[in-house]
Amino acid sequence: MNDTELLHLLALLKVDGVGDIVAKKLLNHFTTAENIFKAKANQLESIDGIGRVLIKNLKDKLVFNLAEAELKFIKENDINCLFYQDEKYPDRLKHCIDGPILLFTSGTIDFKNRKVISIVGTREITSYGTEFCKKFIEDLAPLNPIIVSGFAYGVDIVAHKVAMDLGLQTIGVVAHGLNQVYPKVHKKYVAKMEQNGGFMTEFWSNSNPEKENFVKRNRIVAGISEATIVIESAEKGGSLITANLANDYNRDVFAVPGRTSDRFSQGCNNLIKTQKAHLLTSAADLIYILNWELKQDETKVIQKQLFVSLENDEQKIYDYLQKNGKQLLDVIALDCDFPVFRISSILLNMELKGVVRPLPGKLFEAV
Structure with a gap:
């Protein structure tokens, strides 16, 4: 994508009343963002759902000032921009109606011919959850999957760290711009993350980690992968929102069961009880239910790892x-x-x- 089209895409996303769904509708009609801004009022009015207020907002020149500032940040910080029609854009996310028009990434992310799973859960992970997460990823390692999570406390950072230790690609989907790190104590992991995958966001450099941003980014975590795994969760929590989104996208959801008396097993147990998630006791459960085909050498390695269970x-x-x-x-x-x-x-x-x-x-x- 050339800089001119990127500038117009950025400007389009700043137009009041234009979200990802409306932007896709306009792009499907006019092909490029530049054409949208050049379109005449009668051409825009012919599109279902595009009214006079939105047409007026498309004439606001301020959106280009904002777009130019963001484009400058992107260029100066070597940020990669993935347009939803690009080949490198995550394939599964393309099929989500509300998937982001643009994704901003850093690091060495490569989705080509890779299995992708998302791992989510409580920020107050227990020793039980930690041990399960480690063993689960270790047993999947021969398949070389990409491990996606949110780079937050608890389950997220445990999943990222295990993946990095095993040399697996891992992606942190963050709820803010790529000019900052949240939580700040995780800054020490950034360099290694970018060597083994990296970070992804739809938020601009002036976006802070606001509460509503975390809910919004959860749809990326759910939509980007083949399956979402909930390690531990209380009765209510962000990981359950991600699980529900994954179900809405017709993705498989897995949950790790626990004792009924354990606070951080209640959410997982409820997902299983209400048939919103498969029961997950080992990596073999996921391999079986997703019907992942294994090469002979992968099968031998996984069998050996599973013997202990x-x-x-x-x-x-x-x-x-x-x-x-x-x-x-x-x-x-x-x-x-x-x-x-x-x-x-x-x-x-x-x-x-x-x-x-x-x-x-x-x-x-x-x-």
Whole structure:
């Protein structure tokens, strides 16, 4: 995109009454932002929903003063601008009707041919949540996914740090301009984040981390990824807003269950109870439900990582299938000395963990 068109896009976004949905409607009709500003009143009036007030606002020259100042900041700070019709713009976000027209990014972000998941949760993460988050990302690492979160306290920063330690690309979607860091104590992570992904926002350099901005940025976190994972959440919280947005976008949502007495498991338990999220006990659950295809070497690595999470009965059955190949359910029950009703339950759990595969005719084999 050349500077002239970028300037006009920035100006368009500052026109009173123009949001992302209206801007897309205008761009679909006139092709470029520059053409929109050159359009005559009768041309604009022919578009459904475009009235005289908005047409008058498009004549406001002040929007170009604001746009010029922001363009200067973008150039001086080497900010990348992703237009929603560009090839490098996140593909899944293109399909969200209210996705941002422009995204401002810093770092080394690359979405090409990558699995993308968002991890969200409470800012007051517990030791249980921390350990689950670490193990979950470690088990997914062979698939080289992009880990998206909000760079906030708690679950967000834990997810980013684990991803960076594993050499995974990670993206912090922030609720302010790229001229600042929030929270400030996370400034020490910025350089490494930008080496392993970076930051993304729709907010201009004069935008501060206001409360309403966090709600608005949550739609990017939800829309950008294939699935949203809620690690821990109280009964109310921003992560639940993100989960609801993900559901609205027809994305998969996963939630980590916890004890009913634990405050920061209530939100996750409610998501599962109301069928707004899949129950998540391990990385294998996500791989299974999203139907991610694994290369042979990835499968071996993930199997090895998942062994530690197998119960004794599951390990016994897995070792049996590894040694004997595919077997009938009744034969497995007989040879492993389990009643049939019990073997069915164990095999289902193992299937969810991705370590066995059901075959036609009640046959099972180790993956």
